[in-house]
Amino acid sequence: MTKPTRTAAARSTVARTTPTRTVTAAVTAAAALAVTALSALPAGAAESAKPGRDGLAWAACPGAPADSPQRCAEVTVPLDYADPDGARVTLAVSRISAADPGRRRGVLLAVPGGPGGSSLDLVHGMAGRLPQSVRDRYDVVGFDPRGVGRSTPVSCGLDPADLSMVKLRPWPAADGSIDGNLATARRIADTCARNGGPVLRGISTANEARDLDGIRRALGERRLSLWGVSYGTYAGAVYTTMFPERTDRVVLDSNDDPDPSRVGRGWLDAYGRGVEDRFPDFARWASAPDNPDRVADTPEEVRPLFLDLAARLDRAPLPWPGANPAELNGNVLRQTLLDSMNADARFPDVAGLMLAGLGRRPLPAPVVPPEAAVQNTIAVSVGTLCNDVRWPADPAGYAKAVTADRAARPLTAGLPVNVMPCAFWPFAPAEPPVRVTDRGPSNVLLTQNLRDPATPYTGALKLRAAFGDRARMVTVDSGGHDVYRANGNACGDEVVTDYLVTGHRPARDVLCPAG
Known part of the structure; x- marks a missing residue:
């Protein structure tokens, strides 16, 4: 397919504006971006900084303590790589230099999730998780992807009513109808196409x-x-496919299915399996006798209790002033479950709403992230998902799939196969999705939890198969999203650290036991 014709605005330099912030990112990710933006290089700061050996104007990151090891700079890249001499966009980058310059190996670039996430705040983010042996050897570099935060930002300018996660994620109505989802998807697609401009x-x-x-x-x-x-695993896999000889040591953590015929549509579908895989961990926790957030006496009771409560809240929502929407309904409970499965530490979020719905405690104070941050995240997510690949547009096909999925996987109630704005996206993808292959150096290490709710093990196996002998995989018998230095699994962490530090990679795939 040919690219849409560039407008005059696209041919001019794209101006920096104040970040205004996924459909796939959790609300907490949006709030995190609002924080990380504070530590990025502001417009104009580069002029007063001195260029480093690499030619970039590194400067102190505003808002950071005086002794912070992190420095910030900007990189410009073409808006359209088919027109390298045309308009350009800015990427905000950050760096923490190798702690032991004598043993420095090179740059470890932190590629964030999302789409729409950021790795700019290295101190409190990805670099903060790394062991000293890795920080000794690498300059750790983070960035805001194009469109995000302190990079040249983008916004769709959506109505605030469309910023609720139960709108952004296509939860069907209580009776299974998708009429509301179709209207929302069409409205978001139209608004983003109208307001997003050439950056989107x-x-x-x-x-x-x-x-x-x-x-x-x-x-x-x-x-x-x-x-x-x-999502950074898919972006990283695409990079290693497009630029294989420019990669050194590649670690991909919590892996997306790289199926080029589906891409983001497959990632949404994966939630159905992922939540089913993960829910037993929550059920055991939520029925533990010493748990102050206990909701049931046995693990077997937790699932029917959750499903019954969600159905009850569909019929009779509880008022929740200050939240968006301003009620606890069945889909808000389901969405909270989806988000809470990412980490054991978030289990109390869904248990607290269950206890409130059961009348055992009051509703918590709602947490509403900054609107500008949410607008930015949504725009980048929609742009990525819709520009990567065409999505089906037939409403009847979505309705049929939702009906079947609600019966097969009631915890996610048809969400994983429902319609998204991409079904009505007016722009054709500029190029086909990249097919990840086994061509290139054998330098990739995948790390994966067995019970990941967002990027299930089945998808990781597909990425492993696509890479062939280019990759090895270390699988951890654990639940949750994120593995390396996020899970407390010494076996898995040791394999990854050893690879980054020494280059030693297992001769074959590894399964690490729990703990």
């Missing part, structure tokens, strides 16, 4: 991979090591 149309995973290589060139590095998490 230039967002895609292939362009993120090109941007990663632009960061590599700006840093003056011959090769990059990567640590990609969640």
